[in-house]
Amino acid sequence: MTxxxxxxxxxxxxxxxxxxxxxxxxxKCSDQYSTTIxxxxxxxxxALEGVEVSMIIWDIAGESSHQKVPQSxxxxxxGVIYVVDLTRPAxxxxxxxxxxxxxKYLPNVPVLVVGNxxxxxxxxxxxxxxxxxxxxxxxxxxxxxxxNVDVIFTELAQRxx
Amino acid sequence: xxNSLVREKLAYFHQRSQYVVFTVEGEVKESxxxxxxxxxxxxxxxxxxFMEAMQEAFAQLLVGNDVSFLCIITSLLGL
Numbered sequence: 403m404t405x406x407x408x409x410x411x412x413x414x415x416x417x418x419x420x421x422x423x424x425x426x427x428x429x430k431c432s433d434q435y436s437t438t439i440x441x442x443x444x445x446x447x448x449a450l451e452g453v454e455v456s457m458i459i460w461d462i463a464g465e466s467s468h469q470k471v472p473q474s475x476x477x478x479x480x481g482v483i484y485v486v487d488l489t490r491p492a493x494x495x496x497x498x499x500x501x502x503x504x505x506k507y508l509p510n511v512p513v514l515v516v517g518n519x520x521x522x523x524x525x526x527x528x529x530x531x532x533x534x535x536x537x538x539x540x541x542x543x544x545x546x547x548x549x550n551v552d553v554i555f556t557e558l559a560q561r562x563x
Numbered sequence: 564x565x566n567s568l569v570r571e572k573l574a575y576f577h578q579r580s581q582y583v584v585f586t587v588e589g590e591v592k593e594s595x596x597x598x599x600x601x602x603x604x605x606x607x608x609x610x611x612x613f614m615e616a617m618q619e620a621f622a623q624l625l626v627g628n629d630v631s632f633l634c635i636i637t638s639l640l641g642l
Contacts, residue, residue, distance in 0.1 A: 406608075408616035440634025445612040458616035474630050478620030 415464025
């Protein structure tokens with residue numbers, strides 16, 4: 403049995419949403435930055451125990467608040483990955499408010515908060531940054547090295563079925 | 564808007580848009596095939612990831628309501 407699930411990636415511009423998507427779907431990462439216009443849609447089937455999940459990933463252009471994202475992009479979403487950039491406090495300072503508002507708009511939809519660009523810090527620095535985050539992230543990731551990327555998408559797939 | 568502007572607008576857009584009529588189940592009933600060929604009886608939900616993601620939402624859309632998207636980059640028919 404295959405279930406289709408719409409996944410949206412939200413977060414400020416430049417946090418690494420497209421890089422995470424590219425890493426997960428194509429197993430690639432590029433050092434070149436290109437801005438997403440509108441939304442880029444990718445698909446990957448994830449096999450869980452007894453069920454396949456067709457994850458249709460909506461890599462949405464970065465915005466400082468999800469409220470600036472057109473509502474149609476969020477319509478019918480089954481899961482959300484909210485990405486922050488650990489190197490830029492501006493991308494997570496309003497994180498708690500953002501998630502509360504998002505959950506009002508998408509009730510009963512799992513939301514995973516991810517701190518990206520983990521590879522740019524030492525263990526000690528990471529610990530200090532996590533203390534500054536308004537919410538505890540589900541995971542810290544690196545699109546560059548691939549660390550935790552599969553873990554994040556697989557966890558979301560499990561929460562959506 | 565005067566008639567010449569309407570004519571210009573229609574002349575511009577008719578080559579840059581495609582109309583596809585499909586059932587609630589996603590089966591293509593009609594298509595003008597202007598931008599891409601999608602065979603009749605094909606399932607739009609199986610051919611276009613964007614449509615697959617919207618299947619549930621479209622099914623719940625109330626009659627008379629519409630939904631629009633500003634810019635979508637997606638594969639079509641496996642390409």
